[in-house]
Amino acid sequence: MTSRQRYAALALVVVAVIGAIALIEIVVSPPDPTVGVGLPGADQAQTPAPAAETPAPPLAVAAATVAATPRTPATSTPSPAPVASAPATSAPTAATSSPTVATSAPAPVTSAPTPDPTPQVVVGQLPELPVIGTAPEFAGITAWLNSEVLTMDGLRGRPVLIDFWTFGCINCVRTLPHVRAWHDAYAPHGLVIVGVHTPEFRHEYEEANVRESLPSRGVIWPVAMDNGYKTWRAYNNRFWPHKFLIDQEGQIRYHRIGEGAYQETEKAIRALLAEGGTELSHIPLSSASIPHKVTPSPSTGPRSLFAGSGFAFGSYLGNPVGTPEDGARVFTDNVEHNAERLYLDGRWHWVPNAALALPQAEQTARVSVPFHAQNVSASFGTSGDGPVRVVVTVDGEPIPTDRQGGDVQTGPDGQTHLLVDQFRLYDILRNGAESVGELQFTIAEPGLAIYAISLT
Incomplete structure (x- = not known):
């Protein structure tokens, strides 16, 4: 064997050894648990969102279909006519270029028990919420109910949940027990909920009718009457109900169109409170314990x-x-x-x-x-x-x-x-x-x- 042949044989041996090492590494390396995992929590499995649901420019929210079809304004109002019901797809959430981890089951508690008689609650990893855009100021509000006049500037330092709704909308009404549960659980820790009441029908423009509707629906948080659709337009909104979650710096971090994804939304609330240093380990997910939930028809949906x-x-x-x-x-x-x-x-x-x-x-x-x-x-x-x-x-x-x-x-x-x-x-x-x-x-x-x- 010539020296050239010996060098060639040695090179082949080296290549074979490197390939074997790489193969061993591939076999023993576990798969990345975050691949393909979206924002919803373990109990809120969602159909993957359409490819069109990409991060939009600030406040240019995509009009995606949702599990319970939200209502859009009639042609007699300043906004577009309602869309037809659509099959359930994932809720439009604040998208991010790298997927957020949602654990398949609550992580085990590894810390030793503390003397605190209130047990620690494990809700899974909280989502990472990207900045979508700066929240517009309330505009054209004709009356404030359950509250004095509020401004976004005055709410800096506290997370804010803005809920576009109207009291005659069945889709809106069905979300209110969950909103009430969030208010009761997190308002003491800094969360501010503002219901922006943008009317759909003639009777919903009257302050007395809106005020009268609040107690029976359990609405005790501030309600802003947006009769002229000015705040609605400022948020480029098209749907009832539509929720926007705004952080302590006045930035929109999450939004949800329509019904459903209640634990997903609650985890987003907890994530913003945690960013501000609020300790919530003793508070369970409130939406998991709400009685009298409405179960939609499995064949057709609401x-x-x-x-x-x-x-x-x-x-x-x-x-x-x-x-x-x-x-x-x-x-x-x-x-x-x-x-x-x-x-x-x-x-x-x-x-x-x-x-x-x-x-x-x-x-x-x-x-x-x-x-x-x-x-x-x-x-x-x-x-x-x-x-x-x-x-x-x-x-x-x-x-x-x-x-x-x-x-x-x-x-x-x-x-x-x-x-x-x-x-x-x-x-x-x-x-x-x-x-x-x-x-x-x-x-x-x-x-x-x-x-x-x-x-x-």
Whole structure:
């Protein structure tokens, strides 16, 4: 063997040894547990977000679909018309270029027990929240409820949760028990919650109606009435509900559109409080213990059917538009009924954000609602001073007692009915399990205003 051949053989041996060492390292090295893990916590597994959900410029929030479809303004308001329901996807959260670790299970407590009688609570690793942009100042607020006038500048040094909502929105109302739990748990530690009430329907513009709605919904935090949509526009908002979490320096660090991801949002709150040095190890995740959670229909999810002509050009109406008559329209319901539609019959005043019943003499006005849901509620109001009696049936019969919502009454004649005396959300049907059927509302006197029917 020549010297050249010996050198070549030696080189091959060296290459083989290096390759073997590299292979051993690959085999014994554990996989990176952070790869592919997003912001949601262990109990909030989410479908991966679409590729379009990339970090947006400050306050240019992407309009992504969410688990419970949020509501967008009607065409009669200064904002776009509502979007249709969409399948569940991940909530739009503050994205970051490197994924945030979300542990698959709570980490074990390794520290020795302390004399403190309050046990330490382990909630998993808190998320890292990037800066999205500077929070705009409150603008155009017509009234402050539950509070004196607040400013973002005056709230510096405290984390702030801004919640865009309106009291007649079922999607908003279902989030309020969680918001109340966050207030009770974290307000003593510095969190400030501000509900920015941006109205959707006419009655929601009136301060007295908003003020009256707060106690029954457990809203004890400051509420800013944004009747002119100025704060709404400052945040480039399009949805009810929409939450923004702002840090002690006035920077937006997280946002959430729609319902759901409650523990994810709470962990973001805890992360900002921890940044300020607040010790929270003794406080459990409040959203894990809230009773009476609403379970959406697994087949269809929560959705709302809007009665007004301005919502998607009246596309929620299942029968032809009625013929004009003395400032109203006379509708005829003589078509086959399909789910996800409203069917009007009789004389109605059909306006952009509502349908107003105008029966005459011995005539009645009716609205039929085929449903595939566990629960049905409705945003009703009146156009007059007194209450309006509305007879309600399910599949042509009075609603059985075990399926009646909290606002349904049974009269001496056996009929089930509602007494609508103000604009609010009325609890009508509780099936207990997913069910298919048809509700019918019959109105014998003028004055009922139907805004939306909500199915969950």
